[in-house]
Amino acid sequence: MSKRIILSGIVAAIAMLGLSCSNTQEGNNSIQDDIIPVKLQALEQGSSGSTIKASGAFTTDDETVLSFKTGGVINRMLVKEGDPVTRGQLLATLNLTEVNAGAEQAVLAKEKAERDYQRAYRLYKDSVATLEQMQNARTALDVARQQLKAASFNKNYSEIRAAASGYVLQRFANEGQVVGPGTPVLQVNGAGSSNWLVKVGVSDKQWASIRKGDPATVQSDALPGQQLPAQVYKKSEGIDPSSGTFIIQLRLSSSAPSAVASGMFARAEIRPRRKTAGTWAIPYDALLDGDAGKGYVFVSNDGKTAQRKEVRIGDIRRDKVLITGGLENCRYLIISGSPYLNDGSRIKVK
Structure with missing residues (x-):
């Protein structure tokens, strides 16, 4: 009787052992089949990825605002707003009555200074005039020459010419209007x-x-x-x-x-090309549980196992998130399938 009981116990134990092994094998098969398909993206450190x-x-x-060098009465306005212009084209002129009078005065002053200097020079040679008197006459002649040069310059800039080919954008004055030196008259550009x-x-x-x-x-x-x-x-x-x-x-x-x-x-x-060290631009969908400047993502270094990483959020845009820390030494970011993953989950790249 006791031998039968012992034999039955051995048989039961062997059966339980076989069942246990079978369950273990099925569990292992289940684990083998629990591999989650994901998509990976290579992590490029230093790319802001922003537009x-x-x-x-x-x-x-x-674009240039043109004006007269000297003041006066505008005599002619030869262009209107929107007109095309070519380089060197005459655009506006002043009434030159006053300007010509000033230039003529400068010519007469120069001629008088030349006569005075010649007279002082001859008197100095005859020991009638002193050296100082002769030098003063020479200085007066130099001043008269420079005044004539200035008057001629002002006369030349009593008209406005186009500096480049383009268009008249604005016209600020009209014929007969009195303008001062530097008063805006025309605005042109070089669109040509x-x-x-x-x-x-x-x-x-x-x-x-x-x-x-x-x-x-x-x-x-x-x-x-x-x-x-x-x-x-x-x-x-x-x-x-x-x-x-x-x-x-x-x-x-x-x-x-x-x-x-x-x-x-x-x-x-x-599209800035500047690289910012220590930053990553990742898809918005890859970020999990973002809150108060931090969040979580899943990464992988071998393409077979997922790792959960805490990251620091620098900025959130419409379709990208700027990460400023937490992805150091990580090769790949999991961008699809993250909600089904746990730390250490086995993955398969789609």
Whole structure:
């Protein structure tokens, strides 16, 4: 009787052992099958990945406000707003009655100074005049010559000529109007040379990330469907008091279409190429549980195992998140399948 009981116990134990092994094998098979498919993205440290959007207006780098060197009455205005002009073209003149009178006075003063000097020189040779008297006469002659030169210069600049081929943007005065020296009369640009720029305003943070030569694209409602390639040409070194922004000048990489005019509204997208050490731009969907400047992501170094990492959030944009720490020494970022992962989960790259 006791032998039967012992034999039955041994058989039961063997059966339980076999069942246990079977369950273990099934569990192992289940673990083997629990591999989560994911998508990976290589982490590139130092790329901000940001695009700066700004608005502004078309302009040229040679817009000039023209005026007369001397004051007087405007005699002729030969152009109107919108007129094309060529380099050296006469645009406006003053009434030269007063200017010519001043120039003639300078000529007469020079002739008198020459006579006085010749007389003083002969008297000095005859020991009648002193050396000082002769020298004073020579100085008076030099002064008269310089005054004549100044009068001739003012006469030449009593007319306005175009400095470059372009268009008349504004006309500030009319014929018969009295203007003083330097009073704005005309504003012209050099659009005839296709030197078109787009001036946009950006914030101080955006200004700091932009460098000369960064690529950009320009669009306008007047040019539907067109994207004009451009690049950063200049950066202002001070804030614009009228707009409260920093001005960035974008130069078009190719000739502007004929539909472009000075002052036309434009939208620009600037892509800074500056690399910022210790930053990563990651897709928004890859960030988990973002809160108070920190969040979590899943990374992988071998493409087979997922690791949960806490990261510091620098900035959140529409489709990207700027990470400023936590991804050091990580090779790949998991950008798909993160909600199904745990720290140490096995993964399979799609």
